[in-house]
Amino acid sequence: MLVIFTVILLGLLVLGLPVAFSLGTAGLFGMFAFMGGGSSLAQIPILAYKSLDDFVLTAVPLYILMSQILLTGKVGNDLFELGNKWLRHLPGGLGVATVFACAIFAAITGSSVACAVTIGAIAIPEMLSRGYERTLVLGAVAAGGTLGILIPPSIPMILYGAITGESVGQLFMSGVVPGVILTLLFIAVVVYSSRKLPLQEAASWEERFQALRSSFWGLLLPVLVVGGIYTGAFTPTEAAAIGTVYSLFITFVIYRTLGLKDMPEILLDTVKTTSMIFAIMIGATLFGFVLTILQVPQALTSLVAEMETSRWIVFIAINILLLVLGCILESISIIFITLPILYPIIMKLGFDPIWFNVVMLINLELALITPPVGMNLFVLQGISPDSKMTQIIKGVIPFGIIMALEILLLCFFPEIATWLPGIVK
Numbered sequence: 001m002l003v004i005f006t007v008i009l010l011g012l013l014v015l016g017l018p019v020a021f022s023l024g025t026a027g028l029f030g031m032f033a034f035m036g037g038g039s040s041l042a043q044i045p046i047l048a049y050k051s052l053d054d055f056v057l058t059a060v061p062l063y064i065l066m067s068q069i070l071l072t073g074k075v076g077n078d079l080f081e082l083g084n085k086w087l088r089h090l091p092g093g094l095g096v097a098t099v100f101a102c103a104i105f106a107a108i109t110g111s112s113v114a115c116a117v118t119i120g121a122i123a124i125p126e127m128l129s130r131g132y133e134r135t136l137v138l139g140a141v142a143a144g145g146t147l148g149i150l151i152p153p154s155i156p157m158i159l160y161g162a163i164t165g166e167s168v169g170q171l172f173m174s175g176v177v178p179g180v181i182l183t184l185l186f187i188a189v190v191v192y193s194s195r196k197l198p199l200q201e202a203a204s205w206e207e208r209f210q211a212l213r214s215s216f217w218g219l220l221l222p223v224l225v226v227g228g229i230y231t232g233a234f235t236p237t238e239a240a241a242i243g244t245v246y247s248l249f250i251t252f253v254i255y256r257t258l259g260l261k262d263m264p265e266i267l268l269d270t271v272k273t274t275s276m277i278f279a280i281m282i283g284a285t286l287f288g289f290v291l292t293i294l295q296v297p298q299a300l301t302s303l304v305a306e307m308e309t310s311r312w313i314v315f316i317a318i319n320i321l322l323l324v325l326g327c328i329l330e331s332i333s334i335i336f337i338t339l340p341i342l343y344p345i346i347m348k349l350g351f352d353p354i355w356f357n358v359v360m361l362i363n364l365e366l367a368l369i370t371p372p373v374g375m376n377l378f379v380l381q382g383i384s385p386d387s388k389m390t391q392i393i394k395g396v397i398p399f400g401i402i403m404a405l406e407i408l409l410l411c412f413f414p415e416i417a418t419w420l421p422g423i424v425k
Helices: 002-014 019-034 037-052 055-072 075-087 093-109 112-129 134-149 155-164 168-174 176-193 205-231 236-254 260-293 296-306 311-326 331-348 353-368 375-383 389-412 415-424
Strands: none
Touching: 002 019, 019 037, 019 260, 019 331, 037 260, 055 075, 055 093, 055 112, 055 155, 055 236, 055 260, 075 093, 075 112, 075 205, 075 236, 093 112, 093 134, 093 176, 093 205, 112 134, 112 375, 134 155, 134 176, 134 353, 134 375, 134 389, 155 168, 155 260, 155 331, 155 353, 168 176, 168 205, 168 236, 168 353, 168 415, 176 353, 176 389, 176 415, 205 236, 260 296, 260 331, 296 331, 311 331, 311 353, 311 389, 331 353, 353 389, 353 415, 375 389, 389 415
């Protein structure tokens, strides 16, 4: 019956039913088949309520709202201009500025798609006009956009904390050092790939400081949010509320790029995205409830514990599973489907859950640029219609290799992810 249960879920996904409804339908079938028929369905509203009854989840719509405000308020434009003015005279300077702007905007919004849309719309035409190879341009923007889920604040980290009970503050801190390292490695790829391009004329110091003044208020946001969490001034959820109010202040009062007429669309987009995430969470809860009744997580944990093999073999298998799922599902769905099963396994094997959070997120970053369902691939094709999908895929390959190498680096040096959270304790 478990095989039939799994086949139903995969069949619904293949047929194109949204992930939330595929999970929910499979869960309903499982409850009906394994838990006594129609009477078991009375638990559905209870399970749905319990899945969302978590104070940590309050931060999700707030961070989404903050992201929408900053996206519509064009804060990313100033960040790209800042990178352009300060870095364009370096080898591959405009590409370096693009990755830099992606990293900063990621730290502000926590949204990979918003990052790719905002920075890509400015950077792609500018870099192409300067003679950069199209595949490099597309790869840098697509990969740079993925930093949104690794560099805090990060919605996937909040969901990881809600599912596992780990401290969201420590999860946020775990992404800082790996995020910086990954950004520097992306920059190294850009510099090496564009080493034959002629150097651009350096901007004057007046232009540089003017760009710094223009972007100062945007740069202050990640300092406020992450710094407040780091110092214990407020919780991640409170940080989301403060960041949202601050983003409204700078876009309405400082930059004046937003007006009241923009708010209905911003709020509507926020509600749509939040509803999508929470619908997936409810569907995954129903699906996971059936798995728990069937004792699938417990059986897998016992099986792994009894296997006479290295825990690293299991870890490699987990990474392969995440990469395969990343080819057909988006990151939020992968978290909800796999984490309730994987978390007990990695705990049984003695892996640090804070460390595994970073490893999982880098795998999810790969999912964002992995065909056929890599979200950032379609985003780039949307903002650069002259680009072919084959060019985008070719462009992201070196950056995907870098992500895989960082996972390997984290295996040898887990302190990269655990050092900063250890200090926060």
